[in-house]
Amino acid sequence: MIEVINTSKEMSRVSDNIKKSGKNISFVPTMGALHRGHLSLISKAKKSGDAVIVSIFVNPTQFGPKEDFAKYPRNLKKDLALLKPFAPLIVFAPSAKNIYPNDFGTFVDVEDLSCKLCGEFRPGHFKGVATVVLKLFNIVKPDFAFFGKKDYQQQLLIKKMAKDLNLNIKIVTCPTIREKDGLALSSRNAYLSPVERKSASLIYKALKTAKKMAKSKNAEKIISFIKRFLAASPLIKVEYASIVKKANGAAQILIAVKIGSTRLIDNILI
Ligand code: AMP
Numbered sequence: 001m002i003e004v005i006n007t008s009k010e011m012s013r014v015s016d017n018i019k020k021s022g023k024n025i026s027f028v029p030t031m032g033a034l035h036r037g038h039l040s041l042i043s044k045a046k047k048s049g050d051a052v053i054v055s056i057f058v059n060p061t062q063f064g065p066k067e068d069f070a071k072y073p074r075n076l077k078k079d080l081a082l083l084k085p086f087a088p089l090i091v092f093a094p095s096a097k098n099i100y101p102n103d104f105g106t107f108v109d110v111e112d113l114s115c116k117l118c119g120e121f122r123p124g125h126f127k128g129v130a131t132v133v134l135k136l137f138n139i140v141k142p143d144f145a146f147f148g149k150k151d152y153q154q155q156l157l158i159k160k161m162a163k164d165l166n167l168n169i170k171i172v173t174c175p176t177i178r179e180k181d182g183l184a185l186s187s188r189n190a191y192l193s194p195v196e197r198k199s200a201s202l203i204y205k206a207l208k209t210a211k212k213m214a215k216s217k218n219a220e221k222i223i224s225f226i227k228r229f230l231a232a233s234p235l236i237k238v239e240y241a242s243i244v245k246k247a248n249g250a251a252q253i254l255i256a257v258k259i260g261s262t263r264l265i266d267n268i269l270i
Pocket of ligand 1: 029030031032036037038040041146147148149150151174175176177178184185186187
């Protein structure tokens with residue numbers, strides 16, 4: 001059975017009962033318009049044998065005033081049909097008013113990380129993300145929460161928030177699921193016209209070639225290659241291409257582009 005819960009109060013009550021029964025809770029937050037990327041996280045969560053809760057909430061506070069909040073795809077009926085094979089499952093689908101009542105006024109800011117990369121181009125975005133995720137964590141009370149590597153900076157930010165604020169939740173990051181031509185699945189891919197969709201496949205091609213180059217070339221050469229490669233399509237405008245060093249000595253290339261009005265991001269380990 002798929003149980004759909006619409007209010008925070010009822011969700012918390014159900015979560016408390018799951019905990020009392022001695023079960024762990026695995027949580028997958030989403031904005032709906034579900035695709036195989038989301039389903040891969042749910043599938044991983046299900047493997048734990050815990051009670052699995054999926055939230056579907058298009059979070060208004062993470063969209064800028066000129067962004068696509070109003071047109072973001074919403075289709076709960078279709079989402080529930082896609083979730084059917086994962087039953088038993090709990091879906092938390094609250095209204096914006098339920099999450100942000102009129103007198104709401106507290107926000108979470110993961111300083112530094114929230115201003116870089118995507119944060120530079122989407123001011124306030126990560127403040128909205130951190131706030132809603134902390135609220136959802138407090139309502140759902142998960143032991144494990146699953147995020148996709150596609151949104152690389154987002155999962156870093158959630159891990160930092162969990163550490164900084166002593167959340168007792170294990171954050172699990174799952175691999176990026178792609179189309180046959182390499183394009184990372186995203187609810188926003190639906191905005192692309194056929195020609196835009198074709199040029200979008202260049203993003204992963206650029207990343208894969210850059211990964212090969214990383215064996216012999218320095219960061220500057222790799223970044224300038226990516227920018228030149230993507231400039232081959234007049235439809236693509238690069239917002240940023242950046243290499244981020246990791247603590248373990250490895251590095252991640254992160255890209256954000258605009259194709260028409262559609263903003264797409266991707267990344268690869270090098
Ligand atoms: P969204 O609905 O776009 O907010 O995404 C909800 C969760 O699904 C986030 O943790 C995303 O990183 C993850 N996700 C989105 N697309 C993919 C993908 N192609 N592969 C793996 N995870 C994804």
